[in-house]
Amino acid sequence: MAKELKSKEGYARYAAFYDKSAKYWDSFEKHNLDKLIEGAKGKKVLDAGAGTGRLAIRLHNAGAKVTALDLSPEMLSNIRRKKPAIEVVEGDMEAMPFEDSSFDMVFSSLAMVHLKKVDTFFEEVHRVLKDGGQAVLVNVHYRKPLILSDKQGKFIINCYNHFPRHVREAAEDLAFRIDKEIMVTEGDTIWISQILVMTK
Numbered sequence: 300m301a302k303e304l305k306s307k308e309g310y311a312r313y314a315a316f317y318d319k320s321a322k323y324w325d326s327f328e329k330h331n332l333d334k335l336i337e338g339a340k341g342k343k344v345l346d347a348g349a350g351t352g353r354l355a356i357r358l359h360n361a362g363a364k365v366t367a368l369d370l371s372p373e374m375l376s377n378i379r380r381k382k383p384a385i386e387v388v389e390g391d392m393e394a395m396p397f398e399d400s401s402f403d404m405v406f407s408s409l410a411m412v413h414l415k416k417v418d419t420f421f422e423e424v425h426r427v428l429k430d431g432g433q434a435v436l437v438n439v440h441y442r443k444p445l446i447l448s449d450k451q452g453k454f455i456i457n458c459y460n461h462f463p464r465h466v467r468e469a470a471e472d473l474a475f476r477i478d479k480e481i482m483v484t485e486g487d488t489i490w491i492s493q494i495l496v497m498t499k
């Protein structure tokens with residue numbers, strides 16, 4: 300049986316082979332972020348729950364000044380190795396170690412699925428964004444738990460599926476303006492992820 304682990308413990312193990320599934324992770328966005336990443340050029344951008352830098356590195360290469368925040372030092376050490384120019388910060392996206400109004404944009408992909416509720420995270424995104432700043436958030440829905448395996452055995456990292464309506468309502472409650480909501484689907488109907496683009 301796979302052992303169920305909290306994020307910090309789980310990603311400490313997953314960090315060693317997370318990047319092997321890069322194509323799988325990209326499939327939850329299906330190129331919907333390409334233009335938004337290009338648009339981050341010259342901006343001060345936070346990647347919250349940045350992991351091994353899948354988006355942070357693309358943002359950096361597009362000319363953004365990127366800060367990568369993550370709970371897992373093991374995941375972040377991949378960014379340090381691959382792109383030392385990116386600022387990495389170990390910390391919790393529900394209690395971000397940043398001043399108010401620090402960023403022009405906040406990206407966060409595939410990370411809120413690890414939070415029991417999204418409200419506190421959204422409050423933090425709102426707080427650290429400048430007025431008029433934009434947030435780009437990817438809310439993924441895993442239909443079945445991802446069973447991972449390493450030398451220590453099988454494990455699952457704790458996930459919570461958040462319904463798109465609830466995520467949108469949490470954003471609107473904070474008076475974010477929703478600029479765009481993209482549902483990434485498999486076939487015609489099955490929802491796999493929600494991309495919210497919103498402005499403070």
Ligand SMILES: C[S@@+](CC[C@H](N)C(=O)[O-])C[C@H]1O[C@@H](n2cnc3c(N)ncnc32)[C@H](O)[C@@H]1O
Binds near residue numbers: 307351370
């Ligand atoms: C599936 S990975 C996504 C990584 C990256 N954003 C990507 O799209 O490839 C989820 C990341 O969220 C991080 N994470 C989970 N809970 C977090 C929290 N409360 N604060 C900061 N990072 C968190 C994990 O450590 C992990 O690196």
